Amino acid sequence: MDTMLLTGANRGLGLEWVRQLDQAGWRVLACCRNPAKAAELNAIAAKSKGRVTVHKLDVTHHGQVDKLAHELRDVPIDVLNNNAGVLPTRDRWGETDYHKWQELIWTNLFSTCKVSEAFTPHVAKSRRKIILTMASTLSSVSMPGGGPLVWGDEKHVYRTTKAGINMLAKSMSGYLKPMGIIVVSINPGWANTEMGRQDLEPDQTTDILLDPVVSIRSMRQLIDKLTLNETGNLYKWNGEELPP
Ligand SMILES: NC(=O)c1ccc[n+]([C@@H]2O[C@H](COP(=O)([O-])OP(=O)(O)OC[C@H]3O[C@@H](n4cnc5c(N)ncnc54)[C@H](OP(=O)(O)O)[C@@H]3O)[C@@H](O)[C@H]2O)c1
Numbered sequence: 001m002d003t004m005l006l007t008g009a010n011r012g013l014g015l016e017w018v019r020q021l022d023q024a025g026w027r028v029l030a031c032c033r034n035p036a037k038a039a040e041l042n043a044i045a046a047k048s049k050g051r052v053t054v055h056k057l058d059v060t061h062h063g064q065v066d067k068l069a070h071e072l073r074d075v076p077i078d079v080l081n082n083n084a085g086v087l088p089t090r091d092r093w094g095e096t097d098y099h100k101w102q103e104l105i106w107t108n109l110f111s112t113c114k115v116s117e118a119f120t121p122h123v124a125k126s127r128r129k130i131i132l133t134m135a136s137t138l139s140s141v142s143m144p145g146g147g148p149l150v151w152g153d154e155k156h157v158y159r160t161t162k163a164g165i166n167m168l169a170k171s172m173s174g175y176l177k178p179m180g181i182i183v184v185s186i187n188p189g190w191a192n193t194e195m196g197r198q199d200l201e202p203d204q205t206t207d208i209l210l211d212p213v214v215s216i217r218s219m220r221q222l223i224d225k226l227t228l229n230e231t232g233n234l235y236k237w238n239g240e241e242l243p244p
Contacts, residue, residue, distance in 0.1 A: 001051070002128060005029040005077045007059050007115060008084030010038035012193035016212040017081065018044055020220065022052050029072065031057035031084075059084050059111035069118035076126035079223060080119050082112040082133045082165075087195045090154040101157045108161035113168055116183075124179045130223055131176070133169045135185040135234055135242060136162040142243045166234055166244065173232030182231045186222065189237040191215045210237070 004021055008014040009030035021028050022044055028051065032038050035054045045052040057064055086107045088100055112133050123129055137143070138155055139162030169185040176183060190196055192209035200206070218237045225239075234242040 001025065001027050002078045003027040003029065003076060003126065004079040004081055005031065005072075005119060005122070006081035006083045007031045007057060007111075009054075010034070010041045012195060013188055013191060013212055013215060014083045015040055016216045017083065018052060020213075020216050022048050024220075026051065028052045029055055029075070029077070031055045031059075031068070033058045059115055060106050062114050065111075065114050065118045069122070072119075072122060075122055077119055077122040078126040078128035079130045079132060080116065080123050082115055082131070084111065085134055085195070087158055087198055089198075091157040092154055093156075096157065101160075104157055104161050105164070108158075109164040109168065112165055116168075116172060120176065120179075120181070123181055124176075129179070129181045130226060131169075131172065131181060131183045132223070133165045133183070133185045134162075135166050135169075135187040137187055137190070137236075137242075139163045139166050139185075139187070139234075140243045169234070170232050177228065177231055180228060182226050182228055184223075184226060184230060184233050184235060185242075186219055186235045186237060187242050188215045188219060 004026055006014055006017055009018050010032035018028050018030050018041060030041055030052055032041060035056050038054060041054055045054050055068055057068055086104055088104055116131055123131055138159045141163055166185045169183050173183040189210035191212050192206050193212060196209050197206060215237045222235060222239045234244060236242050
């Protein structure tokens with residue numbers, strides 16, 4: 001049975017990963033900050049006959065990360081999915097909130113590194129050996145102004161954390177290739193989650209957002225095809241390469 005450990009499993013794309021993998025018969029180690037309030041996730045776990053288990057994990061608390069890695073030390077993890085992330089409110093040029101930026105770096109970037117470090121041994125002893133990090137269209141340095149989007153200078157705080165994640169993934173791919181571990185960064189698309197909806201302009205509706213069901217289904221197809229030849233690549237949810 002394939003196993004995924006994913007962070008931020010209680011809502012949004014994380015919850016949809018859990019739904020789909022549960023239906024596909026995976027073992028899912030579903031991590032979230034506050035299991036007592038994760039009603040939908042707990043309901044899936046309760047019906048899963050033990051394949052979906054819920055684990056308390058605030059990814060910014062490195063003690064919790066180490067504790068969970070120790071508890072699960074004998075469990076091979078086929079796919080480690082660094083899904084948890086935060087999008088701040090818009091960051092207008094001249095009004096940068098540096099404290100908020102620092103917190104965001106802890107959540108989006110340092111936590112991706114810490115979780116990946118702590119669980120590398122578990123991934124190394126699995127069959128599929130995959131580590132995923134979550135990119136964004138906004139993480140692309142080569143796409144001016146965030147590519148086709150119009151946010152301009154309002155997103156530099158979020159964008160730097162996501163660009164950092166891509167560089168981290170690239171670095172990890174080099175370090176971990178000798179262990180047979182594949183590392184890729186994937187932009188899940190502008191999806192209809194709390195985070196995705198936060199970026200709608202007043203005149204836009206959720207119709208323009210990607211259905212999380214489609215996003216996760218497409219990313220599952222992508223990871224099913226991954227080999228060590230693809231390690232270090234950046235992708236969009238649909239398998240197209242994301243410009244660096
Ligand atoms: N939706 C999009 O359009 C989009 C586009 C590009 C990239 N992404 C990326 O895709 C990933 C999932 O996004 P989403 O749309 O599902 O976002 P979301 O609906 O806002 O959910 C974010 C998840 O991250 C969790 N989280 C935040 N801080 C955490 C922490 N310190 N420890 C543990 N969990 C934490 C949240 O838990 P709580 O409920 O406890 O807050 C929640 O489960 C993120 O990395 C995001 O940057 C999303």
